[in-house]
Amino acid sequence: MLTGKQKRYLRSLAHHLDPVFQVGKNGTNDHLIRHINDAIEKRELMKVSILNNNLDDKHEIAEELAGKTGSELVQVIGSTIILYKESRDNKQIELP
Numbered sequence: 001m002l003t004g005k006q007k008r009y010l011r012s013l014a015h016h017l018d019p020v021f022q023v024g025k026n027g028t029n030d031h032l033i034r035h036i037n038d039a040i041e042k043r044e045l046m047k048v049s050i051l052n053n054n055l056d057d058k059h060e061i062a063e064e065l066a067g068k069t070g071s072e073l074v075q076v077i078g079s080t081i082i083l084y085k086e087s088r089d090n091k092q093i094e095l096p
Helices: 004-014 030-043 058-069
Strands: 021-023 045-050 072-077 080-084
Touching: 004 045, 004 072, 004 080, 021 030, 030 045, 030 058, 030 080, 045 058, 058 072, 058 080
Parallel strands: 021 045
Antiparallel strands: 045 080, 072 080
8 A cells, every 4th residue: 555645756756657558438358457567567657548438437447457457546637547566677666
């Protein structure tokens, strides 16, 4: 679990990032989860956007993505999800 201070720090780092993946009208699937797992191992911090044609609840999508990828949900703001997972091989971010 991340503390409030750590989440604020990660939000400040994520502010300048562009979304890497998009969740469309079909929602999440195993293929998307696998790609997010690979990308978050390299990046540690990433944004995922939810398209307007997706009618599912964005908070449920965020919890599902965080749970299936083993990452921490930093924030859901608008239609953007910010995820963090500490990398085993490519450690770049030092949390306060």
